[in-house]
Amino acid sequence: MSVAGYQVTREECESRISGVCPGCGGPLVAIETVDNARNPTHWSGCLHCCVFTDGCPPETQRLARTLVEEGTLVPYSRDSAEALWIESNTRRVTQILRRIKALQDLAGEAS
Numbered sequence: 001m002s003v004a005g006y007q008v009t010r011e012e013c014e015s016r017i018s019g020v021c022p023g024c025g026g027p028l029v030a031i032e033t034v035d036n037a038r039n040p041t042h043w044s045g046c047l048h049c050c051v052f053t054d055g056c057p058p059e060t061q062r063l064a065r066t067l068v069e070e071g072t073l074v075p076y077s078r079d080s081a082e083a084l085w086i087e088s089n090t091r092r093v094t095q096i097l098r099r100i101k102a103l104q105d106l107a108g109e110a111s
């Protein structure tokens with residue numbers, strides 16, 4: 001266990017943050033929380049979206065948002081407020097794009 005009784009200290013968490021929020025593209029911060037065993041820790045997340053996330057490259061989030069806004073890839077139906085709908089869909093499309101990139105990288109390693 002790390003100093004101050006935290007599984008992950010604020011400093012450790014902040015040092016691991018890279019990229020932006022996959023939903024809104026905003027900054028990520030270290031959020032004090034507890035893990036599944038109820039131990040105090042810090043996880044990275046977006047305070048605007050109220051989600052824990054490891055973040056994604058800014059260019060991936062921008063591409064995902066463009067796909068959502070132009071209607072090319074919209075995983076979730078429109079059942080919430082406009083901003084929340086765009087950010088939820090952008091977050092999901094970012095996951096899809098990152099999965100595609102991982103599969104492309106695997107295919108590249110195999111060839």
Ligand SMILES: [Zn+2]
Pocket residue numbers: 021022023024025026046047048049050
């Ligand atoms: Zn966000």
